[in-house]
Amino acid sequence: MSLTAEQLRRFGEDGFLVVENVLDRTRTLDPLIAEYEAVLDRLWQGWVRAGALEPGDAGGGFEERIVKAYTAGLEYFQPMDISLPPGSITEETPFHAGPAVFAMMTDDRLLDVVEAIIGPEITSNPIQHVRIKPPAVDLRDDELRAHIAATDWHQDRAVTLEEADDTRMVTAWVAVSDATVENGCLQVIPGSHRGAMIPHCPEAGQVGIPARMMAGREARPLPVGAGGVVLFHPLTIHGSLSNRSQSVRWSFDIRYNVTGEPTGRPMFPSFVARSARAPETVLRDPHAWRRMWEAARSRLAQQETTTIHRWSPDAAHCA
Numbered sequence: 001m002s003l004t005a006e007q008l009r010r011f012g013e014d015g016f017l018v019v020e021n022v023l024d025r026t027r028t029l030d031p032l033i034a035e036y037e038a039v040l041d042r043l044w045q046g047w048v049r050a051g052a053l054e055p056g057d058a059g060g061g062f063e064e065r066i067v068k069a070y071t072a073g074l075e076y077f078q079p080m081d082i083s084l085p086p087g088s089i090t091e092e093t094p095f096h097a098g099p100a101v102f103a104m105m106t107d108d109r110l111l112d113v114v115e116a117i118i119g120p121e122i123t124s125n126p127i128q129h130v131r132i133k134p135p136a137v138d139l140r141d142d143e144l145r146a147h148i149a150a151t152d153w154h155q156d157r158a159v160t161l162e163e164a165d166d167t168r169m170v171t172a173w174v175a176v177s178d179a180t181v182e183n184g185c186l187q188v189i190p191g192s193h194r195g196a197m198i199p200h201c202p203e204a205g206q207v208g209i210p211a212r213m214m215a216g217r218e219a220r221p222l223p224v225g226a227g228g229v230v231l232f233h234p235l236t237i238h239g240s241l242s243n244r245s246q247s248v249r250w251s252f253d254i255r256y257n258v259t260g261e262p263t264g265r266p267m268f269p270s271f272v273a274r275s276a277r278a279p280e281t282v283l284r285d286p287h288a289w290r291r292m293w294e295a296a297r298s299r300l301a302q303q304e305t306t307t308i309h310r311w312s313p314d315a316a317h318c319a
């Protein structure tokens with residue numbers, strides 16, 4: 001699967017592209033969902049053992065368990081995320097770097113569309129997350145985390161360090177459940193990638209573009225079916241809607257850059273996902289990938305804090 005000339009032209013013009021049916025349901029999505037069910041099952045057993053949940057409470061299916069865990073104040077996000085968090089990291093900081101996630105990130109059909117945009121020397125960039133978002137009605141009023149509630153307007157370039165300001169990269173936003181306007185799909189400002197990087201501000205638990213910089217811009221929501229992907233440029237302004245549905249909205253956002261260029265998060269591990277020039281450098285072992293993250297965690301546990309972006313709330317543009 002590749003992109004047509006017309007799709008590439010639209011990506012160049014708009015700064016984003018919706019591609020339906022990239023990931024195969026039985027080959028890629030089902031194993032991914034099964035892997036996360038197992039992760040949640042282990043978490044659940046731990047919560048029961050710790051007395052945070054009633055022993056008899058099976059919780060129901062995946063979605064019911066997510067909502068129940070959230071409502072009980074149990075932290076499900078970080079143990080399911082495919083990255084370490086910013087700030088303080090310890091040897092015990094949980095994350096999930098499972099084989100089905102690795103298979104999704106290195107999926108041939110996905111890499112084909114990425115190759116159409118950044119070429120055949122592809123590095124998996126470590127700026128990556130899972131987003132499993134409960135219905136907004138179930139969220140606490142003060143819930144502001146972008147992996148759980150709606151995401152504020154931002155450019156992905158702004159969540160890299162300066163070293164990656166010239167890196168050729170692309171974000172692939174992968175829908176695991178159908179993403180709809182109602183359940184909080186991605187939204188973008190078409191054509192915004194042709195502008196410069198806008199100063200961002202750390203505020204309200206996220207890093208976002210100050211509201212006055214968003215005035216007069218027209219947003220486009222991007223619904224996409226499960227297995228579909230939204231590709232976008234690192235300067236494309238985007239965010240996501242809040243989940244007004246009754247069910248959980250689930251996506252991954254992963255990134256790729258041209259091999260050899262700075263990832264923008266050098267303290268986290270990247271790997272070669274595809275290479276025409278040096279195919280022997282491609283990482284094929286999911287366990288080696290997990291060990292890279294474990295090694296990064298041990299390293300980062302030695303330091304007080306891990307900083308992942310350049311923005312200060314004290315900057316003049318944030319006043």
Ligand SMILES: O=C(O)CCC(=O)C(=O)O
Pocket residue numbers: 131146150151156171172173186238239240251252253254
């Ligand atoms: O899914 C979301 O809420 C936001 C995703 C995002 O910011 C990204 O994919 O870069």
Ligand SMILES: [Fe+2]
Pocket residue numbers: 154155156238
């Ligand atoms: Fe983003």
